[in-house]
Amino acid sequence: MKQTRSQFKRFSVSNLLIILIISSAYLFLSYFLVGFKMEQLVLIAIFCMLYFASPVSRKFILGFSIFIVYWIVFDYMKAFPNYRFNTVHIGDLYQFEKHLFGIKYGNTILTPNEFWLQNQKSFLDAVTGFFYLCWVPVPLLFAGYLFFKNREEFLKFSLTFLWVNILGFIIYYIYPAAPPWYIQHFGDIFYAHTPGSDAGLQRFDNMFHAKIFQSLYAQSSNVFAAMPSLHSAYPVIVLYYGLRNKLGKINIVFAIIMAGIWFSAVYNSHHYVLDIFAGLSCAIIAIVSFNWLVKNIKWINSALKTYIKVLE
Numbered sequence: 001m002k003q004t005r006s007q008f009k010r011f012s013v014s015n016l017l018i019i020l021i022i023s024s025a026y027l028f029l030s031y032f033l034v035g036f037k038m039e040q041l042v043l044i045a046i047f048c049m050l051y052f053a054s055p056v057s058r059k060f061i062l063g064f065s066i067f068i069v070y071w072i073v074f075d076y077m078k079a080f081p082n083y084r085f086n087t088v089h090i091g092d093l094y095q096f097e098k099h100l101f102g103i104k105y106g107n108t109i110l111t112p113n114e115f116w117l118q119n120q121k122s123f124l125d126a127v128t129g130f131f132y133l134c135w136v137p138v139p140l141l142f143a144g145y146l147f148f149k150n151r152e153e154f155l156k157f158s159l160t161f162l163w164v165n166i167l168g169f170i171i172y173y174i175y176p177a178a179p180p181w182y183i184q185h186f187g188d189i190f191y192a193h194t195p196g197s198d199a200g201l202q203r204f205d206n207m208f209h210a211k212i213f214q215s216l217y218a219q220s221s222n223v224f225a226a227m228p229s230l231h232s233a234y235p236v237i238v239l240y241y242g243l244r245n246k247l248g249k250i251n252i253v254f255a256i257i258m259a260g261i262w263f264s265a266v267y268n269s270h271h272y273v274l275d276i277f278a279g280l281s282c283a284i285i286a287i288v289s290f291n292w293l294v295k296n297i298k299w300i301n302s303a304l305k306t307y308i309k310v311l312e
Helices: 002-010 013-033 038-053 056-080 091-101 112-117 124-134 137-149 150-172 180-186 199-207 212-218 230-244 250-267 274-294 299-312
Strands: 103-105 108-110
Touching: 013 038, 013 056, 038 056, 056 137, 056 299, 091 112, 091 180, 091 274, 103 112, 108 112, 112 180, 112 250, 124 199, 124 250, 137 150, 137 230, 150 230, 150 274, 150 299, 180 199, 199 212, 230 250, 230 274, 250 274, 274 299
Parallel strands: none
Antiparallel strands: 103 108
């Protein structure tokens, strides 16, 4: 009888109604901001399936809703391009990169991106492509591990991940910046509706006869969002929480992935070295500020404890 009542509770009218309202609002808002896409229905279907499947899967999807919020906010950035709010930095950023990190090559000075563009290696094309594929799967897999290992650490990691993205998005609008591949293709002339590009990662796609990066960057929310490199920030957060949870040798793997992503970003002309440092700084600020907020702001600490109880 208890199991039957539990099953009924999972499928209660109030639960169904709340999810129906939230799903409808999401589809309605998405339609007017970015247009209807099939993946929106897929997202709703996955959420509903996990929410009603079992108590554990419900807690799982409620926890991972933090990552869903990140994805939705990122997707909605298409409706509000940052170049409408501030001047896009192209040539000045390029010159500053060359000034700080320029490499003397023959009779000229090259940025690190330009140096590697002229010194491509098939081995590096393959390795950097595999590293760059880690930027989302590794944080998500790590979050999954923490969910089953330590719900409190899972929640703190997830919220730190969301917080670093919010900080990064704010900077994108304050300081719109073109990636290195942009100036390689278009010079320092601004073109508002430039589509995303897989740049040097196209060599990885060609090598394996795939269109992985081409498909990913075709859906780019904003080309002029290179500073800071959030690709570079994510593995820093993973490594921090790995060290914090004393994961031993796995942290060496996290450190290698972090360094690999950083190098890949520069090698494939997706980010300047400056972007990498900005991403690192953003991650450090997010970690320090999140820990401070949880420790010193009572209502945040209280909300965190309430959320943890929901997941336990």
